[in-house]
Amino acid sequence: MDKLHLMTVFVAVAEEEGFAAAARRLAMSPPAVTRAIAALEARLGVKLLNRSTRYVRVTEAGQRYMDDARRIIAEVDAADEATAGINAEPRGHLTVTAPVLFGKMFVMPGIVDYLQRYPAMDVSALFLDRVVNLLEEGVDVGIRIGELPDSSMKAIRVGQIRRVLCASPAYLAKAGQPQHPDQLRDHCMIAASSVTPMIEWRFSHQGQNMAFKFKPRLTVSSIDAAIEANLAGLGISRLLSYQVNALFNTGQLIRLLPDYETAPLPVHVVHRESRYASTRVRSFVDLIVAQLREKVEIH
Numbered sequence: 106m107d108k109l110h111l112m113t114v115f116v117a118v119a120e121e122e123g124f125a126a127a128a129r130r131l132a133m134s135p136p137a138v139t140r141a142i143a144a145l146e147a148r149l150g151v152k153l154l155n156r157s158t159r160y161v162r163v164t165e166a167g168q169r170y171m172d173d174a175r176r177i178i179a180e181v182d183a184a185d186e187a188t189a190g191i192n193a194e195p196r197g198h199l200t201v202t203a204p205v206l207f208g209k210m211f212v213m214p215g216i217v218d219y220l221q222r223y224p225a226m227d228v229s230a231l232f233l234d235r236v237v238n239l240l241e242e243g244v245d246v247g248i249r250i251g252e253l254p255d256s257s258m259k260a261i262r263v264g265q266i267r268r269v270l271c272a273s274p275a276y277l278a279k280a281g282q283p284q285h286p287d288q289l290r291d292h293c294m295i296a297a298s299s300v301t302p303m304i305e306w307r308f309s310h311q312g313q314n315m316a317f318k319f320k321p322r323l324t325v326s327s328i329d330a331a332i333e334a335n336l337a338g339l340g341i342s343r344l345l346s347y348q349v350n351a352l353f354n355t356g357q358l359i360r361l362l363p364d365y366e367t368a369p370l371p372v373h374v375v376h377r378e379s380r381y382a383s384t385r386v387r388s389f390v391d392l393i394v395a396q397l398r399e400k401v402e403i404h
Contacts, residue, residue, distance in 0.1 A: 109181060112174040114141040115153060119163045119171050120243070175240060179377060195385045196225035202239075203248035206328050206348055208232035211400055212248055215393040222392075226385065234298060234328075239377055245386050246376045246393070250345070258375045261394050264401025265369040267346045270361035275338040277359060283341075286317045286365055293340030296321035297331035306343055308365040315365075345370075347401065372401045 117127035118138065128135045146153055153167035163171055203212045208230065216228050231237060231244065239247055239258065253260055272282075276293075283289055286308045296304045305318045322340060325331050331342045332349065335358055352358040374394050376386050 109178070111141050111145040111148070112178060114138055115145055115167075116171060116174050116178065118142060118154065118161060119167065122161050124161065172240060175243070176377075182383070193384055194225060195223045195388045197385055198227050198229070199246070199385050199389055200229045200231065200244045201246045201248075201389070202231040202233060202237040202242075202244050204250060205232045205234050207248065207250065210347065211397060212393065215389075215396045218396070219389055219392055223388065239375070245383075246374065246389055248393075248397070249373045249375055251370050253371075253373055253375070258377060260373040260375045261390070262371055262373050263394055263397035264372045266372060266401060267366050267369045268343055269346050269349065269363075269366065270341055270343050271335060271349050271353070271358040272341045272361060273335055273338045273358055274356065276335075276340060279338070280340075282359070283361060286315060286362065289317055289341065290319065293322045294319050295331050295334050295340050295342035296324045297328055297342060297344065298326060307367055308362070309367045310365045372397065 114127065114131065114133070117130050118124055121127045121130060124138050124142075125135050127133075128138045131138070133141075142154065149170070151166045151170075152164050153170055155162045155164055201212065201216065202208075209232065212232075213230065216230055220226060220228060231242075236249070237244055237247060239245070249260075250266065272292075280292055283292060286306075289306075294304070303318055303320055305316050308315045308317065323334055325334065328344065328348055331344065332352070334340070335342050335349075336352070341361065349358055353360050374390055374397065376390055
């Protein structure tokens with residue numbers, strides 16, 4: 106059997122965690138899928154899947170092979186697209202990921218624009234407040250906030266943002282406005298997206314770094330909830346500048362200790378590196394990079 110075909114069948118079985126589901130996805134018969142997996146394992150001389158009556162899971166060797174197989178399949182698909190013509194209109198499916206609020210505010214308008222430009226495309230948007238592994242989760246393009254680890258991904262810097270302290274005018278009128286990080290100990294603190302009992306916020310001033318450890322009065326699992334608690338006058342929280350800039354502009358929240366903020370965080374658009382330029386990925390990356398560079402700034 107063709108090696109690429111066997112890889113495609115294996116990836117489908119591994120992702121669907123079942124032979125029947127993979128057969129439906131590939132429009133093959135279940136026996137044909139079973140024969141393909143058996144042929145691949147025989148050719149490699151290694152067990153790729155653990156099977157039981159209730160589940161199918163990849164082995165350790167199977168996980169490594171699946172990562173390589175996904176990369177190879179993606180390269181072949183990209184080569185096919187490049188051969189079809191660099192000026193061909195994008196068509197097919199694209200998966201994009203970004204942090205929840207950032208995706209809602211900045212990435213979704215770009216996705217809508219992209220879909221309106223290219224009617225033969227469809228997009229899945231994964232807005233999650235965790236780092237998504239593009240290769241393992243089959244994602245084409247990601248927007249990342251913060252320094253990037255070394256990887257095989259291609260990264261394009263589009264801007265930078267800051268961590269900012271904020272509170273409502275009503276809270277500050279009652280509790281006073283801190284002038285130094287040490288004075289935060291006298292305030293009610295709100296922590297977003299943390300499950301630890303103690304939080305540490307870092308500050309920097311005139312080349313001197315400092316840290317402030319505290320136990321928050323309120324811990325929430327979403328940025329929206331932290332902002333609502335701020336607006337209600339409960340206390341002080343630390344958020345990212347893009348999340349609250351509009352509220353600073355209207356005076357609903359006040360920015361605190363700007364002279365003690367740490368270095369800005371870079372924002373990148375990342376995608377899987379390839380020798381061939383995928384029309385789908387290239388067209389979306391070009392669009393979203395241009396749009397984000399107009400919007401993602403230090404405030």
